[in-house]
Amino acid sequence: MASAEALAPLAEPKPLAPSRLESVVVFVLAAAFVALVGALAVTQNAVDWRALAAVSHAVDVLRQEDSVNLALIGFVEPPLPSLLQLPFAWLMPGLASAGQTVWMLGAIVAGLTLYMLNAACAYLGLGRAFRWAFCTLVLLNPVFLGLMATGVPDGLYVFLLLGAGWALLRWQHREALRDLIGCSLFLGLATITRYDALIPVIVATLVITTQTLRTAGRWSKLEGTLITFLLPIVYIAGLWVLANLLIMGDAWYFWRAAWRAEPTLFGQVTAQQAVVGSVLALAPLLAATWWAFWGGASGRPRLAAGPALMLLSPAAAVLVAPGWFRPWLARAAETDLPLLPAPDLFAPLLAATLLLSAAALGDVVPLFSRKSYAKEVCLAGGAVLLAVGCLFTLGGEERIYVDPRPAFVGLPFGADNASATKAVAARLQAEDPKGTLIVAGWPGYAVTLYAGRAKDKVLFPDASPPADVGGLHADGGLLVRYELSILEAGVARDKWEKALGVRLTYDDWWGGGWMHYRMEESP
């Protein structure tokens, strides 16, 4: 348009950025790789139940009633993953019912994450060779690959936190409005992806407040900056609260529901315990992050490297060796301490680690740049260490390292096995009950999703009968119920018979913990 002197950008000079072609290539390669692993995982019946819940809600919105009903989005799980599954479920109902769309969304999110990470690395001054090496290691990280390939909402959370962190980092450097808005939008979406996104929101607010007061020292600027930052977050979260009020009759329904006890690998754990555990575990991590950002904002960016590196070691340890923490988790469960939900920690840890790794390396590498080969040696050494850390970190129990290789045969890290659920669903497909089809227990939604029973079913998350179950048209119906223990099966059947007012006849098929009963009129 004109010479560089005459045409000044509104903000600071344009930072380093990868070329458009490079960005597209990174996105496509990452998405294709994750899609391949994800598709393979589905053929091996490897699933993440929360990812499948999002698909199930999307299918319910589109198909449970004669017309689309957003009120069926589900009000316990955060809604964004389900909303993002809506187009897939609409365009590919068959694939959605088979649980195939989880990896499709996961692949896109993985592509975007790597795209952003590559751009963040470039912004922080890392060369292309190193960026690609770093991105490859991240892609091969078993935790990252597991989250993305199984389409678990935490993968989306990683992407959103990474985006927010990167935007915040840039905002600290140049205080451009678009970075503040970007950070806000990412965090706003994060609040409806996982409720504990409130914690990074608080951290970011502290960072922004600190920097604004330090650089401007005026209340009016702080006021405007905080309004700009918090408005989208409050609005997005507020919409979710409003939806709860209008549809469920309780503005805080999602929160109360999330406090219910749910069966987990470690026994009954309430979300209250999970949240407390999560907060306790995240607080030091996020405090360190804040410190790192604050160091970066102090005008001496290399100071950020210290806190960032301090942060990296524990974060990386949890990331690469979740096995380490398993015994501790088990002990915590036995002693009724607030339970640390390790899988919930992966996402924020991963996002913080990726960003701060890039930041730290970007800070550290220039220190060696004057020495011949020192930079390359440093980078190569770091890359080897990271690779070794990923592959051969010692773990607890029988696991000696988190092996990424199972992912390549369709068993990504963290995935559960859905064989039994699919078998039950296949049997259910052949049934045509005259009465109501009741599916009780978790994850009943997966049974009905696989069976293509979006319409004519009633789902109860608990295996025990709720108080208001009596109104259902039970006679001639079916009850598919998850038995936590075979010993309690008889007691549970009595409870259901009493609640429904019918006689339950055990059928001859079952799969995993799922038992199948026919409901007949009481004699």
Add this chain to the structure above:
Amino acid sequence: MCPPQSPGGHTGPPLRVGASLDQWPPPDRTIDLLRFARDHPEHSAFATLTAAQVLALALLAAVVTAAAMWNWVATLLVANAAAIIFYLVHIGYKFHVAWLSLERGVEFNPSTEAMASIPDGELPTYTILVPLFHEAEVLDRLVRGLQALDYPAGKLDIQLLLEEEDTETIAAARKLTLPSQFRCVVVPDGQPRGKPRACNYGLALSEADLLVIYDAEDRPEPDQLRKAAAAFREAPPDIACLQARLNYLNQRQNLLTRWFTQEYSTWFDLFLPGLTVSGAPVPLGGTSNHFRVSVLKELMGWDPFNVTEDCDLGIRLHARGHRTAMLHSTTWEEANSALLNWIRQRSRWAKGYIQTYLVYMRNPFATLRALGLRGFWGFQMTIGGSIACFLLNPIYWSMTALWFASHWWVISAMFPPAIFGLGLICGFIGNFVFVYLAVAGVMQRGYHDLAKYAVLTPVYWLLMSLGAYKGLLQLFTRPHYWEKTQHGLFEEA
């Protein structure tokens, strides 16, 4: 008092006419101020609607009536679906353009060194047009403000354009002792009376290289002319116009001026820079647009029948292959602080936007060819889309209120699930986007304390819709009437 003197490098007649009464030239009635409208009636707003447009609208009305008679609920549903899809597209476009501005918004911003590197003798000659109509009370302040401009007096030709019938302002002007770079120009009386006609007169008298328009209450930044001159020197030849940012002196006078400031900040600091990046035509602001005089004369100046002649000219520039860019300099104006006065001004803007839209939609294919696909799309969204929003908004607000009050079945029937879903996106995301753009606008401008007032912006939209409906009605009753905005309501202005 005013020795005729040619500025450096200027070979034409003296630019400076001087200020003493006897030196005022009589109005030159031989200048054809309506030349553009005469030579290019197809691009003039002289006729509001062409016969073909009347026919097309009649046909549309007939189709809608027939459809309504066949099934009026289904007709409403289709209209509703079309409106909601339009809203979604418009919201997306506005956000995209604003984001472009934040991401790579560029404007001409020559450094102090670059400006200083041009010797005074090499600066281009500059005409400043100041159309005045019943502005006697601000005249003194105006002259002082223009005198503060940092530009060699010998290179300036400041024309105070006085309407022949405005004896009050002429009398006030006669009392002034004007420096030599000023001249009072009496515009011969005629119709349609208004700013574009006066500017055409001033343009005809101009023999400068560059030209800028300022309103009576304007206070341009002192280095604006030097900046524009340096920018034009650097700019490629297809940049024919540099639009400086406009903003207000009295941002915090009352709630109305706060909202108005938000709107201007968003428009000039976010939206217009985004438009220049997107390759769409730029609807110029009423003042502080700096032109190459040769291009302006080639385009025959302003359409005197269009009450937003600036907007029309911006589109015409683009259609003729020229471009507009933003200049990093602010002109301070007085925000309209009185509600009725504000609505009058707004109704004129709305009327002018509709006029401009109708003019360029007389032959949409020709407009598409002239503007290009991106330009045409930008024109639809910026000119047509903005007005459509203001006109549609009250309908949807009323429908929402009616539904909550009565749960009328017709409204439910207009919103089957898919449309309802899209409507929800419009309602919840669209409204938020516009509120948030208002916040972003004031933050970009640095008015941090005004951010909180953005939350109340929807009330301001109601006022904008009022103005739009007034403008729409007036388009059919007094299409060329110039709703005069009263200035001087702010004491310090």
